[in-house]
Amino acid sequence: YAWDANEEYLFKAMVAFAMRRYSSKSTTQISNVLLCNVTDRVSFWFVVTDSSKNVTTVPGSEVEAAIRMNRNRINSAFLLSDKTLQFLKITSTLSPPVEPSTPVWLIVFGVVLCLVVAGIIFLVVSGIQKHKKKNKDSTERENLEEKVEVTLENGIPCEALDLKAGHINGVFAADDERFTSL
Amino acid sequence: LSATPAIPKEDGRPQWDNKFQYILSCIGFAVGLGNVWRFPYLCQIHGGGAFLIPYFIALLFEGIPLLHLELALGQCLRKGSLGAWNTISPYLGGVGIGSWIVSVLVSLYYNTVLTWVMWYFINSFQEPLPWSVCPLNENRTGFNEECYESTAVNYFWYRKTLNITPDIAESGTLQWWLILCLATCWAIVYLCTIRGIETTGKAIYVTAIFPYLVLTIFLIQGLTLPGATDGLIYLFTPNLNTLKNPRVWLDAATQVFFSLSLAFGGLIAFASYNPTKNDCEKDAVTVAIVNSLTSLYASIPVFSVLGFKATTAYWDCLDRNIINIINEFDLPEESIMRQNYTSWISYLNSSYPEKIAGLKLKSCDLQEFLDQSVSGTGLAFIVFTQAIILMPGSQAWAILFFIMLFSLGLSSMFGNIEGVFTPLLELRIIPKSAPKELLSGIICLISFLIALCFTLDSGSYWIDIFDRYAGSVPLLVIAFFEVTGVVYIYKIKRFSKDVEKMTGRKLNLYWQITWRFISPLLLLIVFMAFVTLQLQKPPSYTAWNPKYEGFPMKEEKVYPPWVQAICVLLAAFPCICVPLVALFHLVKQKCRSKDPSSVPPQVFSCQGANS
Numbered sequence: 001y002a003w004d005a006n007e008e009y010l011f012k013a014m015v016a017f018a019m020r021r022y023s024s025k026s027t028t029q030i031s032n033v034l035l036c037n038v039t040d041r042v043s044f045w046f047v048v049t050d051s052s053k054n055v056t057t058v059p060g061s062e063v064e065a066a067i068r069m070n071r072n073r074i075n076s077a078f079l080l081s082d083k084t085l086q087f088l089k090i091t092s093t094l095s096p097p098v099e100p101s102t103p104v105w106l107i108v109f110g111v112v113l114c115l116v117v118a119g120i121i122f123l124v125v126s127g128i129q130k131h132k133k134k135n136k137d138s139t140e141r142e143n144l145e146e147k148v149e150v151t152l153e154n155g156i157p158c159e160a161l162d163l164k165a166g167h168i169n170g171v172f173a174a175d176d177e178r179f180t181s182l
Numbered sequence: 183l184s185a186t187p188a189i190p191k192e193d194g195r196p197q198w199d200n201k202f203q204y205i206l207s208c209i210g211f212a213v214g215l216g217n218v219w220r221f222p223y224l225c226q227i228h229g230g231g232a233f234l235i236p237y238f239i240a241l242l243f244e245g246i247p248l249l250h251l252e253l254a255l256g257q258c259l260r261k262g263s264l265g266a267w268n269t270i271s272p273y274l275g276g277v278g279i280g281s282w283i284v285s286v287l288v289s290l291y292y293n294t295v296l297t298w299v300m301w302y303f304i305n306s307f308q309e310p311l312p313w314s315v316c317p318l319n320e321n322r323t324g325f326n327e328e329c330y331e332s333t334a335v336n337y338f339w340y341r342k343t344l345n346i347t348p349d350i351a352e353s354g355t356l357q358w359w360l361i362l363c364l365a366t367c368w369a370i371v372y373l374c375t376i377r378g379i380e381t382t383g384k385a386i387y388v389t390a391i392f393p394y395l396v397l398t399i400f401l402i403q404g405l406t407l408p409g410a411t412d413g414l415i416y417l418f419t420p421n422l423n424t425l426k427n428p429r430v431w432l433d434a435a436t437q438v439f440f441s442l443s444l445a446f447g448g449l450i451a452f453a454s455y456n457p458t459k460n461d462c463e464k465d466a467v468t469v470a471i472v473n474s475l476t477s478l479y480a481s482i483p484v485f486s487v488l489g490f491k492a493t494t495a496y497w498d499c500l501d502r503n504i505i506n507i508i509n510e511f512d513l514p515e516e517s518i519m520r521q522n523y524t525s526w527i528s529y530l531n532s533s534y535p536e537k538i539a540g541l542k543l544k545s546c547d548l549q550e551f552l553d554q555s556v557s558g559t560g561l562a563f564i565v566f567t568q569a570i571i572l573m574p575g576s577q578a579w580a581i582l583f584f585i586m587l588f589s590l591g592l593s594s595m596f597g598n599i600e601g602v603f604t605p606l607l608e609l610r611i612i613p614k615s616a617p618k619e620l621l622s623g624i625i626c627l628i629s630f631l632i633a634l635c636f637t638l639d640s641g642s643y644w645i646d647i648f649d650r651y652a653g654s655v656p657l658l659v660i661a662f663f664e665v666t667g668v669v670y671i672y673k674i675k676r677f678s679k680d681v682e683k684m685t686g687r688k689l690n691l692y693w694q695i696t697w698r699f700i701s702p703l704l705l706l707i708v709f710m711a712f713v714t715l716q717l718q719k720p721p722s723y724t725a726w727n728p729k730y731e732g733f734p735m736k737e738e739k740v741y742p743p744w745v746q747a748i749c750v751l752l753a754a755f756p757c758i759c760v761p762l763v764a765l766f767h768l769v770k771q772k773c774r775s776k777d778p779s780s781v782p783p784q785v786f787s788c789q790g791a792n793s
Contacts, residue, residue, distance in 0.1 A: 039512045108304040109362060116369045123376050127619055 003042045007078075008035060011046075014074045015067070019048055019058070022066035195260060196379055198455055203383040205465060207452050208253075210390035210593030212442050212473040215295065215562075218590065221441070222417065222481040223557030224433055229424030230417055234478075236425065236434035241474060244704045245438040247696035248661055250466035251668060252444060256453030257462050258680045262604030263447030266454070267667075274667045276763030278605065280660045280756040281447035284652065285601035287752065288446070290629055291648040292598060293371060294636040295559070296591045297363045299584050301343055302563065304363075306580035313338035314571040332734035335568045340726045343563075347639040348727035351742055354639020361637050365630060370592070372626040375599045376619050378607070379455055382596045389593040396586035397480055400579075404486030407573070413489015416552045417481060432715070435708045440654070442473060445661040448597035451604035461685045463693075484561075491569040492551035499546035506541050559642075562587060599625070643723060647741075650721075651749045655713065656756035662705040663760050669697050721746060 012033040019028040028048065038044040048058040067074065067087055075085055198204040225233045259266040267278035305312050316329035316337060324330065329337035340346045347354045374385040404410055424430050443449065453462065497520060504518045507530065518526045531538050556565050562583075570579045602625060612621050636645055668677055674697060678689045724736035741749065 042515075043509075043512065104308045105301075105304045108307050109366065112300075112304065113366050113369070116366060116373055119373045120369065120376070123373065123381065124619055127377065127617060131617060 008038075010077060011035075014070075014077050015046065015048060015063075018066040018070040018074065019063070022069055023062070196455055197457070198379065199383055201460070203386065204452065204456060205468060206390045207379070207382065207386050207593075207596065208449060208465070208469045209472050209476075210386050211448055211452070211597030212469055212594075213390070213393070213476045213590065214441075214443070214594035215587060215591050216437075216441055217473070217477045218480045218484065218587070219559075219561040220557055221437060221477040222484045223555055223561065224437055225481055226417055226485075226555050228427075228430045228433060229421035231420035232422045232424055233430065233434065236431045237438060237474070240431075240435040240438040240704075241470060243696055243700050244435060244708075245442050245444075246467060246470045247693065247701045248439075248444050248665065249442055249449070249470050250463055250693065251665060251697065252449040253453040253462040253466050254677075254681050254684065255664075255668065256450035257456045257458065257460055257684060260454045260458070262451045262454060262608050263601060264605035265608045266450055270667060270672050272767045273764040274663070274671060274760075275767070276760035277660055277663050277667060278447065279759040279763060280656060280663075281445055282602065282605055283756040283759065284656050284660065285446050285448065285598050286629075287648060287652040287756075289595065289598040289602060290633045291636060291645045291652075292591065292595060293367050293629070294364065294633055294641065294645055296367050296588060296595065297360055297637075298343060298559070298563065299587045299591065300363045300367055301360065302567070303581065303584035303588060306577055306584060309577060311567075311571060311576055311580060312342070313567050314576075328728045331728075333568070335564050335571075336734065338567075339563045344642050345639050346642060346726050348725050348729065348737070349739065350640050350643040350723065350725070350745060352640060356634060357637050357639070357641075360641075361634065364633060364637055368626050368630040368633075371595055371599060372622060374592070375596060375603065375622050375626075378603060378618055378622070379452075379600070382600065386593060386596065389589040389596075392589045393586045394476075394479075396582050397483060399582065400483035400487070400586075401479075403573070403579070404483040404490070407486060407490035409490045409493025410486035411489065412493060412548065413485040413487070413552065414482065416489065417485040428711070429715075432708065432711050435704065436654075436712065439661070439708070440657065441477065442470060443594065443597060445657040445664060446598060446601045447605070448601035451600045452597065454604065458684055459686075462681070463685050463687075484566075487566060487569045489552065491565065491572070492548060492554070494569075494572050495551045496546055496548045499544055503543045503546065506543065507538075510537060510541055643725070646723060647745070647749055648752065652752040652756075655709070655716075655753045658705060658709040658712065659757040659760070662702060662709065665697060665702045665705065669702070674698060721749060 009030070012030045012035070015033045016028045016030050019032075028050075032049045033046060034049065035044050035046045048063055050056055050058050064087075071082070071087075075081055078085055198207075225231075255266055255270075259269050261269060262278075263281045264275070264278040268275045313335045316325035316334045318324070319326050326337070328341060332340075343360075345354065345357055373381075374389075375382050456462075500520050500523055504520075504523060507513070507518060507526070508515065511530070511534075527538075566583065567580070570576050570583065573579050599622075603622060606621060606625070607618065612624075635641065638644075668674070674694070678694075682688055720740050722738055722740045725739050727733065727737045730737040
């Protein structure tokens, strides 16, 4: 927006409002605020006079304090901020950044840690289970192999056979006379 | 009843699920944080594109041959570094011990760097980002003084994260937030390495591939930022005059060497899980080339972002000067813009020189901002974080960036831990019936407890020491003994036959020449140049001291004598193992040769035992 006499009027009104709020005297009028040295890039000096006393200016410290108290309202009236509407020699009170009750990073950290610990527990437990299963499997296989180790000979376990000198087959051995003697 | 039992693996040794896992693990080990924050810096200070010439020469004559040697060794002997070097020759056992010690030392401090990355990561979920605003001072009239004099990013790094002391001798206290993050990092490492390559092989799919995705995203985003092209032109403009400086060649050689993670024993461990009939020659060339290409690929987004940051700083500087001038001369708004700033300044200087001098304007020069080169943690935690604040959607970029750094570091940690884990597993420190999970748990727990020292206030100074002394000189020494040991003690003819059996082709002339002469010679030269450079001036460090007159510049200090002794110990301890073990075996041999019933040492070759 362009800076013209209406904006100047608004500015005077805001300063008067600030003075009224600060000193709670409702005697400050718009006519008490005087602007001078207005330049094109919109910078000027201003003083506040006190009409109750004999046309003296209100001390600068009072004006500074009043403006500091109502800085927010003055900024909003002009849709500006502390950076774009500068009062030289009045430092603004800065608001601290909003901090939640638990720092955000603790929450994220908690999430990450829980995930990692869950993963570790899962892997360790699955490792133990696999170990147990392998042990069970290997004992089963051992039992199986024991049975297989018993070697078989025509379906009869070898231990049962008497393998000392062979067997005499009674069918053939009985007929000694049939053989011709030499 | 045909109970055919399942055919066991020939020697019970775990194996990679597939070849891709193995290659990815080697690449992940080689590609680490240095590819992102060391290589672009070296490119920048050593004449841009011209640096690539010494880099590729070093890669050809030093990097690839040594990489091939380690992979072939591990694959042939099928043992970790301790067992492998003991098998090659008992006199070379010290090489295995040395590389094991270096792996331990590097794992300790490397994971602390990841702790910082994790801390920044979990802080990236806030709006606004905590490193973008300064906290207020007590009476809320202004900002915290330390923060105001330096920048909010510096303050968050040095004060909120490290809580750094002005001197290395002042240890300060343990930082509880860093301890929490350190515990998490070691828990993550344990989770991924819990069963050795069975679990890292799965994790590597994510940690090795994810950084490339993020780099691509940053590449696209970075190229759209204003000022990105300035940064890229500045990076890649070749300045061939720098090649006359021997320092450039030394930096190229050391960068190739350290970037490929040679002499840690991790590569030998990875290769030992391979089947014997595997083409290690092609693997070595592949890993080396991918590593170098990744470095180049990472430089592009890094320098786009740095160019963007320099441009923004330049514009801020101009804007501040413009406001001052407009205030002083009561000129209307927007009469001076960035484009006509120089013409206005010259006009005003000629007409009102005293007024201009009284304003004390800072001279704004884009080149000066581009020249502010940083490497290492400064790049990631100060420069890059500052650039991220300026981008729209900063939280997302910050989260992406720090996850990428974490993955890069984690995949390198896998290799380091494997270099520690595999030899211990073979030494049978724990009984065979105890699960592997126990050993990896013990390693991670002990490392966590020792690494707590790095969470002290002076921790980052100690990490610098470890990085400069434990992770540099010993590796060069060990690599030199590796090459000469294999070539001259094991005899290269035997090794050639072994490699031929594995790859199916004869070793060509390139490998013969580099292994026999060029690589050992190059390593010797690099080692001597490196040590000479270190010894030229007393070892010093830069400290962050808010009470220093030149603050926010860092204060240059010299290490106290006891710290210097520790530096020498860190560098010498792994190297000393090599001659000590050789001496020990020599003495044993002398004693044994007097004994008539002595058995001559067994001649070993790859084709034989796989025990």
